[in-house]
Amino acid sequence: xxxxxxxxxxxxxxxxxxxxxxxxxxxxxxxxxxxxxxxxxxxxxxxxxxxxxxxxxxxxxxxxxxxxxxxxxxxxxxxxxxxxxxxxxxxxxxxxxxxxxxxxxxxxxxxxxxxxxxxxxxxxxxxxxxxxxxxxxxxxxxxxxxxxxxxxxxxxxxxxxxxxxxxxxxxxxxxxxxxxxxxxxxxxxxxxxxxxxxxxxxxxxxxxxxxxxxxxxxxxxxxxxxxxxxxxxxxxxxxxxxxxxxxxxxxxxxxx
Amino acid sequence: xxxxxxxxxxxxxxxxxxxxxxxxxxxxxxxxxxxxxxxxxxxxxxxxxxxxxxxxxxxxxxxxxxxxxxxxxxxxxxxxxxxxxxxxxxxxxxxxxxxxxxxxxxxxxxxxxxxxxxxxxxxxxxxxxxxxxxxxxxxxxxxxxxxxxxxxxxxxxxxxxxxxxxxxxxxxxxxxxxxxxxxxxxxxxxxxxxxxxxxxxxxxxxxxxxxxxxxxxxxxxxxxxxxxxxxxxxxxxxxxxxxxxxxxxxxxxxxxxxxxxxxxxxxxxxxxxxxxxxxxxxxxxxxxxxxxxxxxxxxxxxxxxxxxxxxxxxxxxxxxxxxxxxxxxxxxxxxxxxxxxxxxxxxxxxxxxxxxxxxxxxxxxxxxxxxxxxxxxxxxxxxxx
Numbered sequence: 001x002x003x004x005x006x007x008x009x010x011x012x013x014x015x016x017x018x019x020x021x022x023x024x025x026x027x028x029x030x031x032x033x034x035x036x037x038x039x040x041x042x043x044x045x046x047x048x049x050x051x052x053x054x055x056x057x058x059x060x061x062x063x064x065x066x067x068x069x070x071x072x073x074x075x076x077x078x079x080x081x082x083x084x085x086x087x088x089x090x091x092x093x094x095x096x097x098x099x100x101x102x103x104x105x106x107x108x109x110x111x112x113x114x115x116x117x118x119x120x121x122x123x124x125x126x127x128x129x130x131x132x133x134x135x136x137x138x139x140x141x142x143x144x145x146x147x148x149x150x151x152x153x154x155x156x157x158x159x160x161x162x163x164x165x166x167x168x169x170x171x172x173x174x175x176x177x178x179x180x181x182x183x184x185x186x187x188x189x190x191x192x193x194x195x196x197x198x199x200x201x202x203x204x205x206x207x208x209x210x211x212x213x214x215x216x217x218x219x220x221x222x223x224x225x226x227x228x229x230x231x232x233x234x235x236x237x238x239x240x241x242x243x244x245x246x247x248x249x250x251x252x253x254x255x256x
Numbered sequence: 257x258x259x260x261x262x263x264x265x266x267x268x269x270x271x272x273x274x275x276x277x278x279x280x281x282x283x284x285x286x287x288x289x290x291x292x293x294x295x296x297x298x299x300x301x302x303x304x305x306x307x308x309x310x311x312x313x314x315x316x317x318x319x320x321x322x323x324x325x326x327x328x329x330x331x332x333x334x335x336x337x338x339x340x341x342x343x344x345x346x347x348x349x350x351x352x353x354x355x356x357x358x359x360x361x362x363x364x365x366x367x368x369x370x371x372x373x374x375x376x377x378x379x380x381x382x383x384x385x386x387x388x389x390x391x392x393x394x395x396x397x398x399x400x401x402x403x404x405x406x407x408x409x410x411x412x413x414x415x416x417x418x419x420x421x422x423x424x425x426x427x428x429x430x431x432x433x434x435x436x437x438x439x440x441x442x443x444x445x446x447x448x449x450x451x452x453x454x455x456x457x458x459x460x461x462x463x464x465x466x467x468x469x470x471x472x473x474x475x476x477x478x479x480x481x482x483x484x485x486x487x488x489x490x491x492x493x494x495x496x497x498x499x500x501x502x503x504x505x506x507x508x509x510x511x512x513x514x515x516x517x518x519x520x521x522x523x524x525x526x527x528x529x530x531x532x533x534x535x536x537x538x539x540x541x542x543x544x545x546x547x548x549x550x551x552x553x554x555x556x557x558x559x560x561x562x563x564x565x566x567x568x569x570x571x572x573x574x575x576x577x578x579x580x581x582x583x584x585x586x587x588x589x590x591x592x593x594x595x596x597x598x599x600x601x602x603x604x605x606x607x608x609x610x611x612x613x614x615x616x617x618x619x620x621x622x623x624x625x626x627x628x629x630x631x632x633x634x635x636x637x638x639x640x641x
Contacts, residue, residue, distance in 0.1 A: 081602070082300040095599045116598075125444060131382035132371040151371050152294070152364020155382055157304040161444035163597040167304060167364065169295030188293035189364025246443040 039204025044222035046122075046141045047196055048251040049210075050233050053114050055217035065115065066090075068212035069194070074185045076175035085166040087194040088117040088209055097242060097254075109256075115218075117209075118143060118164040118194040119242065119250030126156035126165065135191075141223075141251060142196045152189040161243050162250070165193045196220075223251070257404065260634040261627040267479075268630070275623045282616020285609040286361060294364055297610040302602035303593040305362070307614050310589040312358035314581055315351045315621075316389075316435045317461030321469045322348035322396060323428035324462055324495050325488075330421055336487045339636075342407075343476075343484075344469060345400040346628035348428075351465075352393045354621040361613060381437045388430045395424045400628075408635045432457045439592065447525035447592045450513075456506040457584075463499035464580040466492045467573040472625070474570055482633050493569055497557040500576055504550055525591040528601070533594070536601045539587055546582035549575040 056062075069075070069088050076085055090113035094101060097114075120143045127137050134149035135156055157165045171188045179185060183199065186192055197207035205211070210218045221230030233239075239253040264272075289296045299306050322344035328334035329341055360366055377383050399421055406413035436457040439448035470492050477483050514522035527533050529543045553575035555562075562568045595601050606614070 083295055084301050091598055098599060125442065128379050129381065129442075131377050131380040131386075132368075132375045133377050134371070134375075149368070149371055149375065150365065151368045153359075153362070153382065154304040154364070155380070155438075158592075159442050159444055161597050163302070166301055168293065169299070170293040187365075188295075191364075248443075 041204055042201045042206070044140050045224035046222060046251070047120065048141070048221065048223040048230060048253065049120075049196075049207075050219040050221075050230055050239065050253045050255060051115055052217045052219070052233070052237075052255045053112075054255065055215040056115060056213075057112055058215050058217075060112075062214065064212045064214055065209035065218060068208045069197075071178070072180055072183060072208050074172075074176050074180055074183055075192075076172035077177060078175055083169045085168065085172065085192065087166075087192070088115060090114065091116050097240075099243065099245070100240075114254065116162065116164070116242075117252070118196075119162055119248070119252045120194075120196055122249030122251060123247060125159040125161065125246075125248060129155045129159040131155065138198075142198050143193075144195055144198065145192060147184065147186050147190050147192065150190040152191065154191060156191055161246050161248060165191050167191050257408065257631050257635065260631045263634070264630065268626075271626065272623065275619045275626070278619035279616045279623070282613045282619070285612050286616075288609060289361070289613065290366075294362075296607065298605050298607045300602050300604065302596040302600055303590060303604040305589055305593070306604050307586075307606040307610055308358050308362035310585045311614055311617070312355045312362070313435060313457075313589060314464070314585040315355045315358070316431050317457065317580070317584065318465045318468055319348045319351035319355065319392065319431060320428055320458075320461035321351070321465030323425055324466045324492070325469070326421060326428075327425050328491070330418070331425070334491070336485065336491065339484050340469075340473075340488050340492075342400055342404055342632050343472065343629065345396045345403075346632060347465070347469060347472065347625060348396045349393060349400065350621045350624035350628065352389055352396070352431075353624060354617055355389060356393075357617050357620065358614075361617070381434060381441055385431075385434045385438060388427065388434045392424070392427050392431050395420065395427055399424060404632060404635055407639060410639055429458065432461050439588075444597055445592045446519075446521035448588075450510060450522075452506050452510055456503060456510075459499050459503040459506055460580045460584060461499075463496050463503055463576050464584075466499070467496045467576040470496070470573045471570065471577070472629070474566070476629065476633065480633055482636060489569075490564065493557065493563050493573075496573065496576060497554070497563070500550065500554050500557065503580070504554060524595055528594045529587055529591045533601055536594075536603050538603050538605060539590065542582050543587050546579045546587065550579035550583075553579060 066086075066088050070077070070086070073087060075087055078084055093105075093109055093112050093114055096116050120141055122137075122141065124135075124137055124143050126135050127143060130136075131153060132149050132151055134146045134151070135143065136146075137143050152167070154167055157167060168186050168188045168190055173179070173185050176185060197205070197209075200207060207218075207220050210220045219230050219233060221228040223230065225231065233255065234253060237255045239255045241250045241253055244250070285296075297306060297308075322341070325337045325340045325344040329337040360369060363369055372383065372386055399417060402417045403413045433454055436454035439445070440450060440453040443449055470489055473484055473489055511526060514526055524533060528536065529539055531537070532540050553572040556568050556572035556575075557563050563572070590604050594603070
């Protein structure tokens with residue numbers, strides 16, 4: 001491209017940048033709350049989540065949070081378990097909480113499912129073992145992934161005690177139902193997982209799963225803010241976390 | 257000295273061509289793996305490491321062969337090993353090269369492998385494994401080159417090489433230790449999360465490496481005029497005996513701790529391996545083959561009369577090698593993933609492309625061993641002539 005062409009192009013992009021949002025909105029290209037919001041970013045000191053399984057179980061078979069997350073993050077859908085990729089999903093109660101084994105547990109609870117996702121541990125083993133720092137813990141506690149640095153050694157998958165990580169065993173793009181353009185798709189050979197919707201927090205939006213839940217069973221908040229709804233819930237309810245004996249300090253709290 | 261590898265009879269060249277053909281087949285399938293992704297293997301979301309990483313783990317052990325001849329010779333002045341150190345070092349070079357190739361082909365994004373150097377992460381055991389493996393390779397390349405060159409010129413090796421050789425001894429221990437740490441440092445995998453894993457790695461390494469070396473010496477004796485003599489082979493056999501006895505003892509210690517305590521997390525992987533779990537029992541016949549071969553070999557090795565019989569010794573060494581190959585090259589790595597952290601049982605078995613790629617790396621390793629041994633033996637024939 002010559003110099004004049006370059007100037008023309010940069011000029012045009014800045015005009016589109018200025019008028020972009022109203023134009024895109026008018027054209028109906030933006031779904032509500034998806035991109036280019038003017039909201040200030042949501043910041044916290046230590047992000048965490050409460051999962052109220054009682055509320056979650058109100059609507060059995062509901063997959064709203066899973067669908068919302070997997071859609072906006074371009075998570076592919078394979079028909080075979082071998083290639084499977086998932087960021088948030090449901091597991092049987094005793095599989096999610098093996099240390100709560102109890103043959104005579106409350107009627108029906110055994111067969112019920114609970115939501116599981118990355119625990120965004122305070123002491124994450126996946127971060128410790130990564131040989132390239134492609135996964136790391138942010139100041140605000142979010143365990144992040146760099147899909148461009150990951151070499152695909154899968155050491156983090158061996159280290160995660162919660163099975164929260166997935167690997168792209170093959171090109172995921174043909175298996176994405178509907179590609180969302182403002183979130184990257186991944187290439188084969190890299191690991192991925194939930195990132196607590198850090199891209200939405202930066203735009204002032206709460207995580208997609210929290211927003212999508214019809215029962216308000218998922219509560220996202222700052223652990224270091226004593227006034228937060230999250231802290232209030234933890235104060236008044238009995239809650240527990242997965243596999244705390246391993247010292248990972250998971251930041252997902254379950255109310256049963 | 258490399259030119260010596262280019263002179264050989266018809267048998268030598270047919271063997272080289274055969275190995276190259278196997279490599280070519282494996283390379284073709286590796287190109288397919290590059291375009292399709294690691295989904296071409298039998299690996300899955302639950303079993304994320306398999307054949308490739310297991311071969312790497314096993315071959316780190318084979319690389320120990322060097323130290324088991326170098327240590328007695330240099331630290332205990334064990335003269336009869338003098339002629340054999342070079343064979344151990346060349347085997348170590350070939351084994352470590354295979355190890356690195358197995359890691360490389362297991363990467364989802366091999367073109368990004370250098371990220372390990374660009375973004376060094378000292379908290380990761382893999383970072384240290386990269387350092388100790390490359391260091392061990394370098395040490396053995398330098399040592400074997402300098403000592404063989406001196407032998408060719410019929411002069412004593414330079415004095416500075418002695419401390420380098422001494423350094424290679426603890427360094428050999430370090431490659432097993434660090435490789436075991438990759439596994440034993442993970443609280444998420446109870447099957448690996450045990451301090452005995454490191455000594456077990458060392459014991460199995462010091463059994464399988466020298467066992468292979470003994471087999472190679474018998475092959476050399478058959479194919480060439482070179483004969484290192486009975487005594488070094490018999491001494492190596494004693495080393496294999498002690499190491500194999502310790503290896504089996506360590507496995508039994510693990511079994512005791514898991515089953516006497518009754519800790520379900522520690523029992524389930526053993527149950528999967530030895531009796532199967534919820535009707536999943538793909539590895540059961542393999543692990544029992546390993547047990548029978550291991551115990552059978554130990555019986556042959558402990559009895560001095562059978563150990564001193566060449567044919568029985570060859571059988572014992574072959575059994576040790578296969579037994580440990582099954583244990584480390586299949587069982588140990590895969591069982592760590594079964595059951596998964598969420599209690600699911602997903603079985604694993606290598607696919608055909610995966611097996612052929614693995615085979616081709618072994619062919620490459622054998623090619624290296626062939627070329628190196630050819631060089632070493634040619635130098636020896638020349639100097640003795």
